[in-house]
Each structure stands twice: as C-alpha cells, then as structure tokens.
Amino acid sequence: MTHVCLADLERAVRDVLPGEIWDFLAGGSGTEASLAANRSALDRVFVVPRMLRDLAGSTTEADLLGRPAAVPVVVAPVAYQRMFHPEGELAAARAAGEAGVPYVIPTLSSVALEEVAAVGGRSWFQLYWLKDEKRSLELVRRAEDAGCEAIVFTVDVPWMGRRLRDMRNGFALPESVTAANFDAGTAAHRRAEGVSAVADHTAREFAPATWESVAAVREHTDLPVVLKGILAVEDARRAVEVGADGIVVSNHGGRQLDGAVPGVEVLAEIADAVSGGCEILLDGGIRCGGDVLKAVALGASGVLVGRPVMWGLASAGQDGARQVLDLLAAELRDAMGLAGCDSVSAARGLATKVLRYG
Amino acid sequence: MTHVCLADLERAVRDVLPGEIWDFLAGGSGTEASLAANRSALDRVFVVPRMLRDLAGSTTEADLLGRPAAVPVVVAPVAYQRMFHPEGELAAARAAGEAGVPYVIPTLSSVALEEVAAVGGRSWFQLYWLKDEKRSLELVRRAEDAGCEAIVFTVDVPWMGRRLRDMRNGFALPESVTAANFDAGTAAHRRAEGVSAVADHTAREFAPATWESVAAVREHTDLPVVLKGILAVEDARRAVEVGADGIVVSNHGGRQLDGAVPGVEVLAEIADAVSGGCEILLDGGIRCGGDVLKAVALGASGVLVGRPVMWGLASAGQDGARQVLDLLAAELRDAMGLAGCDSVSAARGLATKVLRYG
Amino acid sequence: MTHVCLADLERAVRDVLPGEIWDFLAGGSGTEASLAANRSALDRVFVVPRMLRDLAGSTTEADLLGRPAAVPVVVAPVAYQRMFHPEGELAAARAAGEAGVPYVIPTLSSVALEEVAAVGGRSWFQLYWLKDEKRSLELVRRAEDAGCEAIVFTVDVPWMGRRLRDMRNGFALPESVTAANFDAGTAAHRRAEGVSAVADHTAREFAPATWESVAAVREHTDLPVVLKGILAVEDARRAVEVGADGIVVSNHGGRQLDGAVPGVEVLAEIADAVSGGCEILLDGGIRCGGDVLKAVALGASGVLVGRPVMWGLASAGQDGARQVLDLLAAELRDAMGLAGCDSVSAARGLATKVLRYG
Amino acid sequence: MTHVCLADLERAVRDVLPGEIWDFLAGGSGTEASLAANRSALDRVFVVPRMLRDLAGSTTEADLLGRPAAVPVVVAPVAYQRMFHPEGELAAARAAGEAGVPYVIPTLSSVALEEVAAVGGRSWFQLYWLKDEKRSLELVRRAEDAGCEAIVFTVDVPWMGRRLRDMRNGFALPESVTAANFDAGTAAHRRAEGVSAVADHTAREFAPATWESVAAVREHTDLPVVLKGILAVEDARRAVEVGADGIVVSNHGGRQLDGAVPGVEVLAEIADAVSGGCEILLDGGIRCGGDVLKAVALGASGVLVGRPVMWGLASAGQDGARQVLDLLAAELRDAMGLAGCDSVSAARGLATKVLRYG
C-alpha cells in the first residue's frame, strides 16, 4: 500500500519492530506528558493563509547555517540507528543526501562517524559531553576532519531522562549494535530488571555539560556550533552571547524532563528575544509539511525531524528514509503554496492563531 | 423516517453512497484538522439571546449582493454533483430556486452551466482559473450570457489540497460524470494507486490565480465579483480595494490547507476591518439554522452551505436538496425568534460569547 | 438502595420512566449544546473556601422575594407533572412546602392552579402569554386570588424550541394528562410523525410576549413580578426599569435557543449591572448543594431546580420530591460550612475561579 | 515486578485492598471534582528548564520548618493507617525516618502518638479540634512531650466532607482499627446503610475550629504551628498575622468541599502575598518528583504526600512506604538536574507555563 502520510509509516513500523525497540524509539520519559504535549502544541496552532500571491518561481529551499538545503528540514540525531535497520546511519545519511537536507550524526552512532560522513551530502555532528573533556574535544576534531559542517552540542542531557518503557522492558542494546564512535564497554548491553542499560551506559560515559564546556568547544573549532535543547529565553540569549551559531528549541522529543514545556510554546518568544542573533531550529513532534510551515511561521529557520525518519529507515532502509523526506518535502511545497508563500522567508511572515479545540 | 435535522440526512446518506464517493464528499485535506476545526469553532460560539422584542412581521429575508433571498443562505459550489445523483446540478439548482436562495454553479459542474442557469432562480457562477487566461474569461462571459448574477472567484485553489482519503482510494470520477463546462480530457477518470485523479486533473487544467487574475475578471465583467476563500484581514482589505463586491471567508470546507484557521475564527475581525466595504459571506461547517444565526451575529451577511445540500441531493434528488434548505430555513426562523430578532439585520447586533467546553 | 446524591435518582428514574417521557424531561433543543453547556459551565467554576470562621448559628435560610425560605432554592415550573407521577403538581408542591421552599405552579400545570396553591406552603405562579391578553391577565388574577405570592413571567418562549427527541418520538401527552388551567383542546394529544404535539399545542395557544405584555402584567397585579429567561445584560437592566422584582437568569434548561449561553456564564456580569436593583435567580443544571453555593458566590440570591425535583417525583411521589429537596439542603449546609459561610449572604462574598479541565 | 513509578504501586494495591478500604483511601467528596482537579491542575503546569548550569554538588536537601530534610517532602497525615497494613503508622513513620523526611502523626492515628513518635526521625503532630478545647490542647501537649517538632493544625474540617463512596459502602472501621490517641467510643465501627461511620464519628468528636482555636494553640505551645487547609489569600495573610509558622495550601486531597479550587491553582498567588512571612507547603495529587519540582517552582517550600505513601504501606509495609519515598527522591533528583537546578532554592526560580491540552 502506498503511504500518503508519515502516520501510515508509523503504523506499519509499529506492527513489525520488536516491542522493546519500538518502545525505545517511540517512548518519552515519565508520564510522557511532554511527549504528548509536543503534538498537542502543534495541533493547536492554526495558520492564516494568504491568497492570490504570485507563486511562479516558488521554492522550498532554505538557508541552514549558511548553506542551502532543499527544504528547511534536518535529520535529527538519533542514537543507535542500526537497531532499526542493519545499515543504520549509513542508509539514513544517504537518504538525507539524496533529499538535499543535512544529516546529524549522533555521538551514539552505531556506525563510526567517519564512515557516515563519507556517504556525502551535508552532515553535522551531534556532541554529547563525555566524562573526559579531552575525549569530547577529540570527537569534535574527528567530526571536523571527517567533513562535518557543524557541531550540534546537545545541552539537555546531563544524563538520560527516566524512560519508563525502557525500565519496564529492562531494555539493553542488541548484541550487534554498539556505540561505534568510541570504545563503549559492555554496559549498554547488560540486561537488568527495572533498568535501562542504555541509560546506565550514558550515565557512566557522559558528564553534565556546562557553559564552560560550550566555551571549550567554541574555542576548539571553527565550525558553526549549535546548542540543541534550549527552552528558556535566557538560555537562548546566552547562547548568542557565547558565540553559538544556532540553537535547537527542543525538549528532546519528550525524552528528558517530563513536564518540560514543548518547544513550540516558547518558539515565538525566543525568536523575538534572539531576533536574528543566531539561527533557530525547532524539533519535537514534526509529522508533516504543515507542521514545518507552522514552525517557520512561528519564527524558526527550520526543523529537525527524529522519529519519522526512523520509521522510514525501519520500514525500507535508505529508500524508506528517503520516502519520509520526500513526503515531507511534497507536503511542505503543497502547504506553502496553499498559504500563498513562494519561499521559506515568505512563510516566516504568516500570521498564526492558537486555538484550543477537542 | 422523518429527518428532524441535517445530521439525520448525513447518517442516512453515509450508509448508502459508495464509500469512495462519500469520502470525496466528506473528506478534508491532510489530517483533517481544519475540517474538524470548522465544527469546533462553531460549537464554541454561544449567543446571548434577547427577549420580549416585537416579533410581529418577522422575516428571515436577506439581501445578498443587492437582491433578496428567502434566507441568508447560498448553495456553495460543489464539483461534479452528478456523482451524488443522476440529475446533479440541475436538481440542486431547482431546489435552490424553490427555496428562494442563490445557487453557485461550479466551474467543475457535471452539467453545462447554461443548462443549470436555465432552471431559473438565482444562479451565481464559480470560477476556477484555467491555465489559459482567455479560456477563464470565456467562462465568465458564458456565465454572464447564461444569466448568472455574480462571479464567485475561488482564490484558495492554486491546486487541490492533499485529500488523503481520495489518495488512499485511488479515487477517479465515475465514467458517467465529467466536467461539462469544457473539454476536460480523461485525466480525472484515470485511476492510479495512491493518486487522486481529480486532483491530478485540476493540476493539469488550473493555474494559480493572482491579484492580476482578479483585476482581469473585474475588468471583463459588470457582474458582482465575490472572492471565495479569504482568511487574512489584509486579503479582505485588498479585495475591497480591487473592487470586489463580496468575499467568502472560508477554508474551503477544510479541503485546502490543512491547518488553515476556520473562517469563524477570523470572521468578526474581518467584518470589523472591512466595515461594510463589501459583502461578507462565511462557509465551513454550517449545519443548522443556529449556525447561520451565529455567523450573522459575528458579522456575516449570510452563509454558503456545501456538503449538507449534497446529502439532500444524494438522498432524494431535488426533493432532498429542497428538504435540506427548508430545514435550514425553519431552524433559522426558530432561532431568530428565540433570540428576539425579527430580521437578519437585528441578528447582526446579537452578542456572542466564545466558551470552551468538553 | 439509599440515594446519596441526585444523580442516583436520575439513574433510577431513567430506567423506569417510559422512554418518551424520559426524553421529554431530560431533553433539550437542537443539538442540546446549551443543555450540555449548563453543566459544563458549572463544572468549570471552582470556589475558594474560607477557613476558621465562626460557624455557630449557621443557617441556610434565604430571603426570596422578601420572605424566608429554608434554603435559597425554588422548585422551577415544569409543565404537566402528572406525566411523572399520578399526583403530579400536588405531590411536588406538598414536598416543597415541607421543605420550606417556594413552588412555582406552571401555566401548563396538569392540576388546576387553585388546587395546587391550596396545598399550602409558598407558591408562585408561572405565566405563559396566551394568544389573548385578557386570558393571560385572568390567569394572573386567578393566581393572586389563589394565594400565589409572585408571578414568574416566562419571557423566553415566544414558542417552544425544537426539541428533536420529542419530534423523533412523535411525542404527545398521555390521554390522562391535560393542561388543567384552561380549556386546552386536543392538540397536545394528537400524535403525528416527526412532530411534537406539545410544541404544536403551545404554538396554537401562546403568543410571543413583549415588553408591553410585561407592562400589562405589572399594572394588573401588586404581586412581585419575576421575569424568567433573561440572559442579556441589557434585558436585565430593562427588567429593573420596568419594575420587575426579580429575574431568572436562565436558558430554560437548554430547551429553547440551542446555542444560547448558559446562565452561569453571564450571571456575574448581570449581578454587577443590576447591582441590587432586583432579585437575581439562576437556573439550569443545578444538581447539588455545591452548585447552589457556586450560584450564590457568583451573585445569585438563589436558584431554581427543575429536572431533579421531577426525578424525585417520578421515583416516589411527594416523598421522592422531598428527598431531592432534603438532599440539596443537606449538601448546601455541608458546602456552606466547608467554605466557611454561616449564611447565604456570607456565601455571596466567596471568590471563585473559572478553570478549564478535562 | 519492579515498580518504576508510583502509579505502578497504585494499580497493584487497588487490586488487593478490600474494596471499601480502597474507596476510603482513594475517594473524594461529592462528584470528586476537586479530587480530579488536583491532578489536572498539575498536569497543566509545564516547566521551562534551564541548561548548562553547574550541577556539581547538587542536592535535593530542603529546609523544612528550620530543620533539614533529605527532600522537600513530608508524609501527610492520614487517618487510621492500620487499615492499610497491620503495623500502620509505626511502619510508615519508620520509612519516613529512613528516607529523612518528616512524618505527620494524625490525631486519628491508629497507633498512639507517643509510640509513633518513638520510632525516631522527625515527627510532626496533626491536630483536629476536639469538642472540648481542653482535650485539644492536651493532645498538643502530649505531642510536644513525645518529641514532635511541629503542630499541623488542620483547619478545613469543621466536619468531614460528604464522601459518597463511603456512604454507598456504609463504611465503618474494621474492628481491629481504632483511634488510638483518645477514648473514641464505638461510633466509627457502627455500620448503617447510606452512612459513613467514620464521618459520623468525627461529627461527634470534633468541633469547627476558629481563629480563636488557633490563638489558643499558638499560646499553648512553642512548637512551630502550621495551618493545614488554606486556600484563600486572605486566610494565608491572616495565618501569618496570628503567628503561624507555616501553611499547607490544600483542598484536603479533594475530600472536603467538592468544588474547592486545587491548591496548585492558588499557590503562586499565595506565595506572592505571603512573601516569606511563613513557610508554604502544598499538597494534593503529588505523584512524582516532577510534581514536587512544579510545586517548588510555583512557590512552595515543599509538599505533603498522602495516598502514595499509603499505597507503599499497603503493598509492603515499611519497605513499601520507603520505596515510595525513595522513588520520589530519585525522580526529584532527576527532574532537578534535567531542569538545571542544583538545589531546591534554585528550583524556586524556574519559570512555568500553564498550558491546556487534551
């Protein structure tokens, strides 16, 4: 059957992925209030479309960190993608390359970052702060050497949030999947009742990053630095002050602080406060082109998409991931035109209304 | 069984129409968020009725584009009405005539506009912008010659929105139904998996209209011109500036931009901004006389009704369509009186409260 | 089984009353949006209780139209109470007398008003405006002569609203039940498909009242006059101007204009505007003592209760109706004390918060 | 099975406790609107977490009434804990001691307060006002002598609210459980249809407290006095004026006035008004560490937790109660860190957003 929207892929994949891997992918932390709120927040935003404007020469092209992307979409960093498909990050990165959008290689990539970067296309590197600062900066250097165009420094993970599904499942990585960017030890594979081995592993390897860690990264590289996981206006302002080139307004897909406000709810305020000081990306719950349009109308330069690309990957590897990105692009083209926007920057001017229904 | 409200007809028809034709009629685009919101928006509006005012000589009569209608209701343009009943637009137009309300003949009428106009009553012509401007203006001229009283220029369809139901159904027109106003080719009848043939067909035939297209129509005819599909205050103002005689505040029944704000939510603001500069009609989700009262209280001169008239048509042809219009008229008469209004203009002064329940 | 709240009685009665009589009692007009909103509006009001105030000498006694009632509760006028129990209005009025609260005898009483008034206790007379003004004023005179203490002039019924349940049921009065206050003819007993005989009957007998009708009543009697069915602030103000002694802020239990705002939503505003110029009662959806407390906190002197008293009547005649009023009184006593109020006027000072949950 | 959150324990216990004891524990008064609202109010609060702040030396330690607690959590007074486990208050108090948090011994303790206080750890004594003031003050003196550190004077119980579940169950105490702090008579054990024997018993024993009762307690003891059950800003201000050391903003877990506003909804306002004049605790619906974080962010020094500790007690006595407190502590540690807070006072500075979803 043809998939006419991303939810079709979600359903298909939920039925075939092993339960605990589905749970790892789909779940959030705690009561999953923030996970649910990410969607609710987008559902409440309505757009006021414009009519009769010239659509000749329309383009969805976007400038992301100074370079063009086919659409204002980035593949979000997602750990251990070989859990979803044997080719993991390689397949997903190739799909992103074909689709003309940046791919963020995770620190917890299950394929070495150099191999992923080698598939071509634009790649960015997502950094988790390791217990040893030197090793952290080494990762940055390796990413730079491998041709990554930016460092996406994830700042909302001093440790992993309490993902109850994983704890209930006593979840551990399958034997065949490992953190390929460094010598990861065996902790992520050790099953124990009531414990997420993945959380346990990151607690051993990672340390809470601070503004000093950001300064260290900033000094260490000339690549653009993007702070991923900002929700407070003050933190956004400080990001600009310390020389960040961008931020991702995000609650980490509802996987860190349960009860954290959805990015959508603070986006406009942050865009206002930052007013061009750095690039603003949004993630969390983006499920169709119309959601991308909403994010842009509220002030984002573009969005990151996490789970949906994994649905594509799980369903048909590179082709599946590509199908997801193509659907998003087609939907965005449609939505922009129907809203009277011939470019992403035209979409930034659209009015929105927050309505509460249901 | 007697039908005591329009929802009774809806249920009856849903059970007998072929599934994919029902879906074509009932469906919206994307997640159908705007479709659902059209109803939710009306459900949240409550009216503050007035008491003890003189109701002797009460009338539901309305002035629409300078001429009287029995009620402030217009039959909305709906494509391909022969899908719902063999007599299609002829039956529906006759019903409108009997009920004393204008009927909008669609560009995509399945009966030639001249034949439909010939049934008598008031008819308006709905214009889609064809790829060739000359052919578009020819349609306008034919409508004028056939006695149509107004041109309803639909401005929210640069192309058809993504109607997922139709895509899932691989929907195409039945052989016996065609676009009768022009040589339409075979595209609308070509079934393909995952594709709406109707959307495909309109993509081939229609071009995005612009404000220049409006100017061309405005110059080409002396008939009143109504722009259908306006949601932004700025577009409403511009409509007045370019000499439009009316606008339809509408998100096209939730069938174009999924996530577009419901007309009801912007109506009062637009009525305020336009303040009499042109006539303001509303459509989307009108399902009873009380909804008409709400629309008028919020600033509309009247409403368009789409799907319900088709339920009537599908259930019993001309009689069925007539029954729908009669029910609406009876309900409106009731609602106006219970709200203390002896005329449509009295209803325009009613206060409303937007409440969020459920 | 003991009934610990009114909802227990409702459930019990729903299971035993003939379906169409239940529907007549329970139903509202149209989509029953106003009926549902009456409850939702009350559910959203939360009270800020006070603590540690002296409760010695607490009383629920209220002053209603210048005379004391045991609680600020009035039995609302409900037509044709012999449908619910053979003793009908007699049983209900006796229960009200025992409970120390006024009973409103309806124009459409199924026992002659003189007989009902004769049971003792406080009775008020509810007036519908008959086609013939003289006959209307005759009713007023008869009520006065029978010892009624007030005229409750219902102003929101120029005709009966569209009660779809009754229309679907083709509802007519049982043979044994008639409008006992006047020669009512047979219309209310004539069954026809899709028609409510009761609505049909009132359409024949009643005429829309106007402010002039109010003036006529005002001149005709020295009894206090209460206008029942006011929702607009302007109408409340005018009621004071024309010498009304009270108003009932009410949407007629959701039975007249479907989409009419619930009284609770406009009560505070009206209380403010009227500021003591006349007595303000509320009705619609009062189902427990806590609801009475909310109404008083929002500015009412008291409430009318309709359906619940009929549940009691239907379940056990006079004793059942009495049980309802006793439960309400016990609940109110409890709620007042827990909110720190030793009197109804103390309750009028309570703060409220409107919260939206669920 | 491991319990990964408190709701796991709730489910487990609901399945094994006798129905009427479960109902006594879980239920609220009336329609349970305030009970439900306690949760809804917390669910609507979202936190704006801060990033990249130094978490070295993080602590959840809190100052409660001038002394340290391991977390800003207090075990709420809950009557008759031997109903949930044979060791009742002894087991629960020991668990609190192990967890390093204060335990509030109820007036209606099923173990004598001296025995409970003797288990060690911090204990506070909860006071209900007995009919005889002298006996009330005697309780205070006994608590002081037994080493209790504070008097928690419950001010929202002039009598017990109408708990319909208990009334339906004709609930009475099991023979083996009694009010151990005084000679309680037999009323609480006398079953009668439609009556809660526990409510009946308290009506016989307790009297409505007033501000004078508070003054009497204030004079009678040098221990800190905390008023439990404050919801109005004026009452909070007066508490400070009469020398209270703290207040518990609370609607008594939805068990007293049904329709009383949830504490969460008035907390910020009260914290503002009191501005440090006394300590502010919150209770009602706290079910995870994230809820504690929300309470602190809104202005509380800490929270009381009622039912969840009883779930633990019922499931595994002292160990179970301890497990509840440990889970809360672990969750709070997690939430504070993910929100960038190294201390409870840092958490007090967090911004919140009230969002309405669902």
Ligand SMILES: Cc1cc2nc3c(=O)[nH]c(=O)nc-3n(C[C@H](O)[C@H](O)[C@H](O)COP(=O)(O)O)c2cc1C
């Ligand atoms: C299974 C999974 C693994 C993730 N791994 C990482 C990661 O390693 N690093 C990171 O910064 N974010 C990670 N994220 C968060 C995503 O980058 C992104 O913020 C989030 O998924 C966006 O929400 P969406 O999935 O609703 O699009 C992960 C998310 C998921 C679902």
Ligand SMILES: Cc1cc2nc3c(=O)[nH]c(=O)nc-3n(C[C@H](O)[C@H](O)[C@H](O)COP(=O)(O)O)c2cc1C
């Ligand atoms: C099946 C269907 C076909 C439609 N075709 C057209 C059309 O050809 N031209 C047009 O301007 N609007 C068209 N519309 C939109 C209607 O004119 C109208 O805006 C909408 O149906 C109003 O909402 P309602 O159906 O909820 O009353 C169509 C709507 C439906 C449901």
Ligand SMILES: Cc1cc2nc3c(=O)[nH]c(=O)nc-3n(C[C@H](O)[C@H](O)[C@H](O)COP(=O)(O)O)c2cc1C
């Ligand atoms: C079955 C029924 C009959 C009624 N008949 C009358 C009537 O004859 N006159 C009148 O003024 N109101 C009438 N009412 C309205 C009530 O007086 C009152 O406004 C309404 O029932 C209050 O709402 P409640 O039923 O939710 O308490 C009737 C209501 C019901 C339910």
Ligand SMILES: Cc1cc2nc3c(=O)[nH]c(=O)nc-3n(C[C@H](O)[C@H](O)[C@H](O)COP(=O)(O)O)c2cc1C
């Ligand atoms: C079964 C039960 C018994 C209670 N007994 C008392 C009591 O004796 N004294 C008192 O002040 N509060 C009592 N409370 C109220 C609690 O102290 C506390 O305010 C409430 O339970 C907090 O809400 P939570 O249960 O949602 O945490 C009781 C609560 C419950 C559930």
